[in-house]
Amino acid sequence: MPTAYVITALVTIAANTFSGFAAMTRLKPIMRTLGPAPHRxxxxxxxxxxxxxxxxxxxxxxxxxxxxxxxxR
Incomplete structure (x- = not known):
């Protein structure tokens, strides 16, 4: 498997894991960053x-x- 593919996949896994965890736990920095945009x-x-x-x-x-x-399968 090409090295670039593995590195890209690992970085994406880490980013998605952190982003999902931050959203599910309503991490304070994330809530501040969102601001009123979702409500609008x-x-x-x-x-x-x-x-x-x-x-x-x-x-x-x-x-x-x-x-x-x-x-x-």
């Missing part, structure tokens, strides 16, 4: 846990499984 767009704060945070974490899991080469 009509996105309730409860969506930070599900679906936003959970789907980010599941995306990281999917990347990790793909990187390990687990077959679909």
């Amino acid at each position: 767009a009509g996105v309730p704060e409860s969506w930070l846990v599900w679906p936003i945070g959970a789907l980010k974490a599941l995306g990281a899991l999917g990347l990790a499984v793909g990187l390990l080469g687990v077959p679909l």
Whole structure:
């Protein structure tokens, strides 16, 4: 497997894991960064846990499984 692919996948897994964790735990720096934008767009704060945070974490899991080469069947 090309080195660039592995490095890109690992960085993406780390970023998605942190982003999902931060959203699900409503990390204070993330909440400050969001500001009033989600409210103006009509996105309730409860969506930070599900679906936003959970789907980010599941995306990281999917990347990790793909990187390990687990077959679909």
